[in-house]
Amino acid sequence: MGEPVLNHGFTEEAAGQGDDFASYLLETLPTALVLTSPDTSIQYVNSALQQITQFTSNELSGCLAPYPWACPDVPDTTLKDQEKALDNGTVTTEKVICRKNGTRCWIEQTITPVNRGSDTGYFLQSWVDITKRKEAERLLGRRTKELQWQSAINKEASRTALSLDDTLQRLVILLHRALPHPENMCARMIVNNREFSTPNFKETPWHYAWSITLRGVNIGRIEVNYLQEPSTAEEKVVSREERFLIDIVASRVAEIVERMQASDIFQILAHSSLVGVYVERDGKFLFVNPQVLKYTGYSEDELLGTNTLDIVYPADRAQVRQNTVSMLKGQLSAPYECRVVRKDGQIRWILEKTTSIIYEGKRAVLGYLMDNTERKELEWDVAKYKELDQMKRNLLSTVSHELRTPLSNIKGYANMLIDYEQKLNDQQRREFVKGIDKDTDRLTDFVNDLLNLSRLEAGLLSVEKKLYSISSLLREVVDEASIRWSSHHIKLKITRSLPRVNIDPGRIRQVLDNLIDNACKYSAHNTEVVVSGRKTGSELHIGIHDQGIGIPAGDLEKVFDPMYRIDREHIRKVPGIGLGLSVCKGLVDAHNGHIWFESEVGKGSTCWFTLPLDEAKASGTG
The missing domain is CATH 3.30.450.20 (PAS domain)
Known part of the structure; x- marks a missing residue:
């Protein structure tokens, strides 16, 4: 063989x-x-x-x-x-x-x-x-198939756009397709007394069931039935692959139910909350509660899907963006304030707190909003009251000083005239009377400033406008100031064709006198003070330039506040209580003009103010 x-x-x-x-x-x-x-x-x-x-x-x-x-x-x-x-x-x-x-x-x-x-x-x-090799290949193929079905089940379970019923129905269909003999098998899922099954489902004697539990509580079951009695002993035993897939489905169903329950609780809490609640992802609104709609004035459809920064006041957007980034990095947990712009354009102050959450299966930002406008306004009122109280204290202190000094002088001059009348010659008596007159003028100016400021703040100061030659007014004011301030060289620089302007001459004279007096007070003797005027577009620009000590940049806006005086030693020696520039601003505002300072410390200042020109009336020059 x-x-x-x-x-x-x-x-x-x-x-x-x-x-x-x-x-x-x-x-x-x-x-x-x-x-x-x-x-x-x-x-x-x-x-x-x-x-x-x-x-x-x-x-x-x-x-x-x-x-x-x-x-x-x-x-x-x-x-x-x-x-x-x-x-x-x-x-x-x-x-x-x-x-x-x-x-x-x-x-x-x-x-x-x-x-x-x-x-x-x-x-x-x-x-x-090659039995061992084929078995290894079989196991690898089975594992690959398991992973593919597991991925498909996880993907289906992670859908957030579908309802709970739709998701569970799709899962039971997917499970049926993954079974080893789908042509001879059917499946059913019962969750919280709701049934989801394959189209071919029917109850047979050949079936298996698995429980679905959530936190130890049975919430349903999964059933797999054979439509006909299995022909082999192998088919009668539930395979490891089947158990694996069914366990995955049961686990995912429990997660979905828990997620839906959490979502329902969140919806209830958010809609009944007294504060604004929103959820955003990638800078877009995913959810807003009624309070957010109330705060912003927008409807839900107008906000969902839009950029969250669109409703934030432009100047605050960088801060809000940075705060969100810091929160996601775990660097910020405290609430912060920002402003939002309502649909009607109104600006509201908001107190905001954000935190990172998982929403519909993905990372998102949960935000809480509280309208803080009334509290901010209250804070401003308190600050204003404190400021007014301090102004009152300063006013009382300054007024008492400003009144006491000229009154003491007047009293001293009067006592000298009475007690030494026979001993004083005519020249001495004249000097004492002139001193009384000077301090009386000082008191009169002081009282007039107080009255004018109070009338301006109350809106009771009357302005009687008429067409007037601004050139003539400037010449008169400069001539008078040159006599009043013989220690300075006061000059006028204007063009000959300045138009007539609709003003209250007395009030504008008051502004000019005050500004020229200030220029002389805060500049050295024998320096120039220049008064200028020019037409610029539809406005008349009038300036008073000095060669004085100048104003620091941080004080340029504050000098027009009532009772404000620059805190510098050589300035404090100059008499005054800080009312003159406030009165000037009020009078210029009453003429629909604008007033401001340009200055350089150590070189001098120029105070400009504008007067609008009415072309229909300012046809002449003067």
């Missing part, structure tokens, strides 16, 4: 050592060998093949295909494989065989023709047991 193989299957060296040595080599080879004739009859099998199949050589000798190891449900292809081997020289295939004990294994079979003379006398089959 083995002679043809021995004569033609070995090298010359092996053949020369005799049949016994060749048989020994064949029997000790780890590779299973089968020698068949062209009619498929078995001529020889070695020990390795007998170990794989569990059949003895006597049981196999002379057998024709299909061989004893052939599986009844697998077609025999021995003749076809031999024909392919003849055509190609060799053929390799993977086959499943049945051992004598009924178990199956996988082999890799290679068939090679063995020539005897000029004809093919035999076919040599060599087998390699």
Whole structure:
């Protein structure tokens, strides 16, 4: 039986050592060998093949295909494989065989023709047991399939645009598709007494059920039914893959229900909250409660999907953006204030607090808003009252000083005139009377400033406008000031064609006198004070320039506040209570003009004010 193989299957060296040595080599080879004739009859099998199949050589000798190891449900292809081997020289295939004990294994079979003379006398089959490799491939494929279905289930469960019912219905359909025999199986899911099933579902005696629990509480079950009785014992047992997928679905259903419950609770709390609540992701509104709509004046449709910074006051947007970034980095947890612009344009103060949350399965920002406008206004009122109280204290202190000094002077001059009348000559008496007159004027100016300021703040100061030559008024004011301030060189620089302007001459004279007096007070003797006027567009610009000490940049706006005086030693020595510039501003405002300072410390200042020109009336010049 083995002679043809021995004569033609070995090298010359092996053949020369005799049949016994060749048989020994064949029997000790780890590779299973089968020698068949062209009619498929078995001529020889070695020990390795007998170990794989569990059949003895006597049981196999002379057998024709299909061989004893052939599986009844697998077609025999021995003749076809031999024909392919003849055509190609060799053929390799993977086959499943049945051992004598009924178990199956996988082999890799290679068939090679063995020539005897000029004809093919035999076919040599060599087998390699690949059962472990196929099992590894099967496990890998099963794991890959598990992961694919797990990914599909997780993706379906993470959908936030669908309702709970739609999501659960899609999950039960997906589970059915993932089962190993979907054509003979159906599925049903019952959650909180609501049923979701495949279209082919029906109750049968062949079914399995799994509980769905949420925090230890049973909220439903998953059922898998066979439509017909399973035909094999293997089908009757729930596979590990099925248990794995069903466990995943049960777990995801519990997560979805919990998420929906949390969402429902959030909706209830947010809609009943007395503060504004919103959720945003990537800078877009995802949710707003009624209080946010009340604060902003927008409808829900107008806000959802829009940029959250669109309603923030432009100057505050950078701060809000930075606060959100800091919160996400864990660097900011305290509430902060910002302004929002309502739909009607009204600006409201908001106290805001943000935190990071998971909303609809993704990271988002939860914000709380509280309208803080009334509290801010109250704070401003308190600050204003404090400021007014301080102004009152300053006023009382300054007024008492400003009144006491001239009154003391007047009293002193009067006592001197009474007590030393006979001893004083005419020149001395004249000086004392002039001193009384000067301090009386000082008191009069002081009282007039107080009255004018109170009338301006109460809106009771009358302005009687008429068409007047501004050139004439400026000349008169400069001439009078030159006499009043002989210590300074007061000059006028204007063009000859200044238009007539609609003003109250007395009030504008008061402004000019006050500004020229200030320029002289705060500049050294023998320096120039220049009064200028020019037409600029539809306005008349009038300026008073001095060569004095100048005003610091931080005080340029404050000098027009009532009772404000720059806190510098050489300024405090100049008499006054800080009312003159406030009165000037009020009078210029009453003429619809504007007043401001341009200054450089140590070089001087220029106070400008404007008067609007009424072209219909300012046709003449003067």
